[in-house]
Amino acid sequence: MIALVDMNSYFASIEQLDRPEWRGRPLGVTNGRTGTCIITASYEARACGIRTGMRVREARALAPDFIQVPARPYRYAQVSSSIMAALESITPDIEIFSVDEAFLDLTACQKLYRCPVEVVARKIKHCVFEASGLLCSVGVSGDKTTAKWAAKQQKPNGLTIVEPWRVAERLAPVPVTELCGISTGIGRFLAQHGVYLCGDMKQIPISVLAGRFGNLGRRIWLMAQGLDPEPLHREVKAPKTIGHGKVMPPDTRDRQEVDRYLMHMCEKVATRLRRHQLQAGVFSIGLNTRRGWVARKLKTVHPTADSDPLIALARFFLENWWDGVGVHQVHVAALDPHPQACQGELFAPDHARRDRVLAVMDAVNQRYGEFALCRAPLVKRSDMPNVIAPSWKPAGYRNTLEP
Structure with missing residues (x-):
């Protein structure tokens, strides 16, 4: 028994919750006041034809009273943390x-609740509302894929239950591309083999998908029949990389401005490494230009969580691999993050004083806000706010907001 909780127009709903005068009005959230693309729209805006990804000017043409609201990612993360903590009162899984x-995963809780599935699902909805004041949609079935599909069927504020013994029947007329994880690319491959609807999947052997996509192909074949074998993943794995990127004004050629953006990302990466007591010695630094990505893997002399050597690498990169072509995005990533060693490097310089300075700076910024204390050039950094990463989690390595 798997349930999927899906918030209704989450960012927009929080804005309407905090500003009651906006309730019932077409509203769209953008990345900052200068953002031109809608991140999410309220259901009133959707009724006017406004959709995620639409430009603000197009939205105003459809709804003259459209309200543009700058995103508040820290608020959204705060509410999400409260919701996720409250859901643990339903099940720890x-x-x-x-x-x-x-x-x-309510499988182990069914005997505990001793009530119909619908009652348990309504308990979940009530739990979310009590924790946040927001409505949600819930889908319940016997596997993850079907539960996620079910949650989308009666939005907003919906509740859809698909009994495991009826899943194949319910999914049969559903286009395969409506299932989570089946992109248009995979959809084209399936269409070449005559699979357009979930019910068509039985017409081809599982080996056809396995030969093309490996284990993912086997899972897709089962997903379409309501037999998704994927378990819940509760553990947040240690990061294989830690990186930050940021979009710049198109075709930026000013060396000082590109340097400032890279410095900003270097500070973000280094701060995040220190927050989790990690360090790294291999970094990727890249620029997205009108000719495509220009990127290099560079090494520091010793593993570090200090931004100084990382900024030096970024400037070395600019000197040697950037020819002045227009840039519209930068990216910096630590490629080998690992726990800081208790035993220092034998020939590494003593950075005890620098470490104390960084610790004080991190404490100040944690208390008064990101970059409350920073290098002078970063005072003029981009004012575009951070965004919530797709892999965000309430705690641990993934509890971070991306630029």
Whole structure:
């Protein structure tokens, strides 16, 4: 028994919750006041034809009273953390799928609740409302994929239950591309083999998909029949990389401006490494230009969580691999993050004083806000706010907001 909790127009709903005068009005959230693309729209805006990804000017043409609201990612993360913590009162078996979605494995709780599935599902909805003041949609079935599909069927504020013994029948007329994880690319491959609807999947052997996509192909074949074998993943694995990127004004050629953006990302990466007592010695630094990505893997002399050597690498990169072509995005990543060693490097310089300075700076910024204390050039950094990463989690390595 798997349930999927899906918040209704999450960012927009929080804005309407905090500003009652906006309730019932077409509203769209953008990345800052200068953002031109709608991140999410309220259901009143959707009724006017406004959709996620639409430009603000197009939205105003459809709804003259459209309200543009700058995103507040820290507020959204705060509410999500409260919701996820409250859901643990329903079951401890939770997979936080995104900032506004969570899977609950209720299999072991069925005897405990001793009530119909619908009653348990309504308990979940009530739990979310009590924790946040927001409505959600819930889908319940016997596997993750069907539960996620079910949650989308009666939005907003919906409740859909698909009994495991009826899943194949319910999914049969559903286009395969409506299932989570089946992209248009995979959809094209399936169409070449005559599979357009979930009910068509039985027409091809599982080996056809396994030969093309490996284990993912086997899972897709089972998903279409309501037999998704994927379990819930509760553990947050240690990061294989830690990186930050940021979009710049198109075709930026000013060396000082590109340097400032890279410095900003270097500080973000280094701060995040220190927050989790990690360090790294291999970094990727890249620029997305009108000719495509220009990126290099560079090494520091010793593993570090200090931004100084990382900024030096970024400037070395600019000197040697950037020819002045227009840039519209930067990215910096630590490629080998690992726990800081208790035993220092034998020939590494003593950075005890620098470490104390960084610790004080981190404490100040944690208390008064990110970059309250920073390098002078970063005072003029981009004012575009951070965004919530798709892999965000309430705690641990993934509890971070991306630029």
